[in-house]
Amino acid sequence: MSAFWTYEFLRYSLFTSMMIGVLAPVMGVFVVVRRMSLMADALSHITLTGIAFSLLIGRWHPPAAAWNPVYMGMVFAVGGSVLIDRLRRIFMHYKEAAITIILSGAIGVGVVFISLADGFNTDLFSYLFGSVSAVSRTDFFIILILSSVVLLLLVLFYKELFFLSFDEEQAVASGIPRQRIHALFIVMTALVIGLSMQIVGILLVSALMTLPVAAAMRFAGSFKQLFIYAAVIGEVCVLTGLFAAFYLDTAPGGTIVLLNTLVLVLSIAVSKAAGKEAV
Amino acid sequence: MSTEEIVAMDHVSFKYGRQNVLDDISLHVKKGSFLGLVGPNGSGKSTLIKLLLGLHKQQDGTIQLFGEDHRxxxxxxxxxxxxxxxxxxxxGFPATVKxxxxxxxxxxxxxxxFLTKKDRQRVEEALEKVGMREYKNKTIGQLSGGQQQRVFIARALVSDPELLILDEPTVGVDAESVQNFYTLLKELNEQQGMTLILVTHDIGAMSSYVTDVACLNKCLHYHGGIVDYEENREELMNRMYGHEVNVIEHNHDHHHHSHDHDHDDLHGGRPG
Incomplete structure (x- = not known):
């Protein structure tokens, strides 16, 4: 445990993980209840495309190699979310197709970028599966600021997001500006994905947003409780997973998600035993 | 009943693609009235309400709410x-009644x-009005259909609206609850002077509660007091339901057929 206090990079990883452990599930509550879990998955893959693009630029133009590719990833995720939204309007009755189109398109482009940028290397590997050593002091402060912004927005727009998630038609009828709130929501989701992937990696980031929420849903007696339970489950899994990974020498991202899955399975078993059926 | 007009629709028409759903509707609702808007399934009732609420983009005609252009x-x-x-x-949404x-x-x-203490007080009062206060901490999914509907009425009442619009609110609600429900609406109308528009295809159940009736089937067949309506009822029914048979014969396209149940995306109504 003392290693976390001795090495600065581990300390920043720990602080970052603690923030993400709360932020991802809290944002995930809205992602899940709006039935957009798959959207989160698509956005995380678009983030990969952005990262590959950033690595490619770094190769062509060496000074750019100093940029943290994650920020380019976030830019791509926001751009991709706008595209998904456009496509959802074109395929009005087949909305989920929009997600698949963008997801596979993004992977296609991403893989091409990766091959141009010299193929897979350890750098890319850490973006795919997460890496605790990837968090620098600057990263930490940027993550801190962005996380605070997202949390603040969540508090400010809680009413609107809640109403739109529960019953979109009624929300619009009562004068809530659906399109603007939705756009904001997507941008926030893209940001949270970009922030969370530093810890668990792109392939596992949507798990961090959905698994704690799914587990919390089995017990939550109100919408407020759902937030609290999801945040607690998320935080406990992230911290336990991080320490476990450190001592067992396993991949932190995978360990965290594994713990989340375990909690989810337990919560289903326990709530079933208590007589609760489907949600 | 005052002469102030809460709703004023003039020459409103609406099409889904080439399908004419509403044809030249002019409907005026005075303050303090309780209007029953009746018509068979697919007659455009819900479309009319969605136009009024700005959930559909207005095509032809003018709509005024409280004397203001509704756009x-x-x-x-x-x-x-x-x-x-x-x-x-x-x-399945984990939200409590409150x-x-x-x-x-x-x-x-x-x-x-954010909601203040006073707001929370109003939530309790609205729940009291519909007799659901004791369920305030239950989640919405734990309630029966009739109870859920009462919660939704409380949600509509909590902001003290001057106009309350109800679209087939009693579908799937048991008979006893329906009676209680209509009694509640009549009280709101008579004691608080709330203007109400109740959309229904069940004309019989609501006739002893409303003050006015409008019969809709693509166009407006009748609009006036409940007494006149009762006198001319038979002829009206023949006209309206005769018309419906034609509509069905010429309409095999499922999507266009189910306007009253059209819960798809809001068709380009109010922008964000």
Whole structure:
């Protein structure tokens, strides 16, 4: 445990993980209840495309190699979310197709970028599966600021997001500006994905947003409780997973998600035993 | 009943693609009236309501709410709306009755404002009105259809609307609850002077509660007091339901057929 206090990079990883452990599930509550879990998955893959693009630029133009590719990833995720939204309007009755189109398109482009940028290397590997050593002091402060912004927005727009998630038609009828709130929501989701992937990696980031929420849903007696339970489950899994990974020498991202899955399975078993059926 | 007009629709027509759903409707609703809007399934009732609420983009004609062009109208909290049961809400949603009713205040509050103690008081009062106060901490999914519907009424009432619009609110609700429900509406109308528009295809059940009736089947066949309506009822029914047979014969396209149950995306109504 003392290693976390001795090495600065581990300390920043720990602080970052603690923030993400709360932020991802809290944002995930809205992602899940709006039935957009798959959207989160698509956005995380678009983030990969952005990262590959950033690595490619770094190769062509060496000074750019100093940029943290994650920020380019976030830019791509926001751009991709706008595209998904456009496509959802074109395929009005087949909305989920929009997600698949963008997801596979993004992977296609991403893989091409990766091959141009010299193929897979350890750098890319850490973006795919997460890496605790990837968090620098600057990263930490940027993550801190962005996380605070997202949390603040969540508090400010809680009413609107809640109403739109529960019953979109009624929300619009009562004068809530659906399109603007939705756009904001997507941008926030893209940001949270970009922030969370530093810890668990792109392939596992949507798990961090959905698994704690799914587990919390089995017990939550109100919408407020759902937030609290999801945040607690998320935080406990992230911290336990991080320490476990450190001592067992396993991949932190995978360990965290594994713990989340375990909690989810337990919560289903326990709530079933208590007589609760489907949600 | 005063002469002030809460709703004024003039020459309103609406098409889904090439399908004519509403044809030259002029409908005026005076303050303090309780209008029963009746018509067979697919007669355009829900479309009319959605136009009124700005959920569909207006095509032809003019619509005024509280004397203001409804495209410029911003006082949506003066209008309460209860849609068809289970129309668009997700019953597995982990929200309590209190949380659901609070939503009724969100539009009025506006952005960046939180609920105050007084607001929470109003939520309790609205629940009291519909007799659901004891269920306030239950989640919405734990309630029966009739109870859920009462919660949604409370949500519409919590912002003290001057106009309450109900779209087939009693579908799937048991008979006893329906009676209680109509009695509640009559009280709101008579004691608080609330203007009500009740959309239904069940003309019989509501006839002893409403003050006015409008019969719709693509065009407006009748609009007037309930007494006149009762006298001319038979002839009206023949006209309206005769018309419906034609509509069905010429309409095999499922999507266009189910306007009253059209809960798809809001067809380009109010922008964000």
């Amino acid at each position: 410029r109208f911003r006082g949506w909290s003066r209008v309460g709306f209860v849609s068809q049961k289970a129309a668009s809400f997700n019953s 949380e659901v009713v609070s939503m009724g205040l969100y539009g009025k509050k506006g952005l960046f404002r």
